[in-house]
Amino acid sequence: MSTPSRKDRLTRDEVAHLAHLSRLAVSEEELDLFAGQLDAVLDAVAQVGKADVADVPPTTHAVPMTNVFREDVARPSLPRDVVLAGAPAAEDGRIRVPRILGEEQ
């Protein structure tokens, strides 16, 4: 893989798009601040492109990962009232959520 092209600067619009994908309602001031800061960070991290990694496999984990099984035995869950006590809103023994569909859906 070649060095990422850094001739394309990270624009304010791209940061806004990424923030939307990340479900962050960032403010205008943050967009201005982050665009500059993240562009500088990207310059720094793009240095990984310098490495010669032909035929080098990626490492996802420091220890070899194998699937882990446990006995298929039911265990008690946390008590419902304990879990609901930590929820921002609860109703009728359930977590209450904002609507998930628009008017026209």
Place this chain on the structure above:
Amino acid sequence: MSELTSTDAAELGRLLTAGEVTAADVTRAYLDRIAADDGAIGAYLHVDAEAALRTAAQVDAARADGGALGPLAGIPLALKDVVVTEGVPTTSGSKILEGWRPPYDATLAARLKTAGTVLLGKTNMDEFAMGSSTENSAYQVTRNPWDHDRIPGGSSGGSSAAVAGGLAPWAIGTDTGGSIRQPAAVTGLVGHKPTYGSVSRYGLIAFSSSLDQAGPMARTVLDAALLHEAIAGHDPLDSTSIAAPVPVLAESARRGAGGDLAGLRVGVVTELGGDGHTDGYEDGVLARFTETVALLESLGAEVRPVSCPAFDLALPAYYLIAPSEASSNLARFDGVRYGLRAGDDGNRDLDEVMALTREQGFGPEVKRRIILGTYALSSGYYDAYYGQAQKVRTLITRDFTSAWADVDVLVSPTSPTVAWPVGARVDDPIAMYAADLCTLPASLAGIPAISVPCGLSDGLPVGFQVMAPALADDRCYRVAAALEAAQDSARGSRFLDQLPVRSAA
């Protein structure tokens, strides 16, 4: 000042077992210190004096009844606020979890509870452990006990300040890219990042799952080893947990303190402060490091330089991998099941509420890293950024593997500088990230690494890092204990004993 709060944890354990002091005495002594000094230091986010005294009384009662108690029973303890504790507020330094009382204990918290330790409180940290100064906490600034105008390191800066400042005998920290070792270094403590997978991550609020590891922060190498042994070992609740016996660490520390390192092969990493790689390193740090390498030789170690070329790319690789994993891990903070929910006025839909909740609940560094991670993982950039960083991670591991053919341990400074002034790097993420230069390679390779004090520069502590192969944590403790013993003997006192004298001057 109470003598109990300057006594090593190992000695406290002996005094408690012998019945010479009670857990209530020790706990009260620490609570008094916290009440007197934590207003200025800001190490704790939460202290529950009544709960601590209640636990202490239970331990004392059990001892009076002749119950079989472990060696740690009655010793107070502080936990970094990233550790989930049943019924005790846990925030990970973030407003998004303000007021949350978890319904369960992290495995390490449960083990320490079973061991009879007394929880003093939860310590401040950079939000979600993202930072190197603890200034990214959403709650408060924590100050370095050596100089209140300076940072205590991070992200486990509340734990480092509490232990160095005499507000806890020891503490648990977590280390993703250096967050145990660097704060330990800049506050004059011993801090150890265990082999990845050797301490359970169950109940640690996840930052970067392939890197996160909890470990001890203590005043002495032996204390760190004792605390490490208490939290280590296989946990079926963590699927990355290694099914290996708990390592024998305290015994390695005791043997190491004998001071004989004859035959030990030590590699000095060129890329971490060596020839041609001194940019960003303070002269005082390099001077203490060189003296300490000479001390290792005088103890019988065979020292040679070792080149690990891929380490030059550890910082860029880390700052792609960790934010990528964080952007995924932090998706769980959606304002639905726990923590903050913002803007739920009955008109907004779930997506809007989620975006407003995360906007209000997360601080700037967390947002930056989520955005960066989202970018690095996005279609079209994945191979060039995240994929490439994972391959660099392989190269770093290979550098370690070839080094182990010739040496038993690798050494470097723990951090390029001493503690810097509060505020100096908050607006410059790149400068903040540079504090992790020396700690990142061991994190990416998942190997154990310890930081042990090696002197002062401009009156501030400098740390010496010892790295070892996976599951050879005992070597870190052996070498660190030998250095500690030799330095203590030359100085005629423990490293931290210099701190109160300095404050009084």
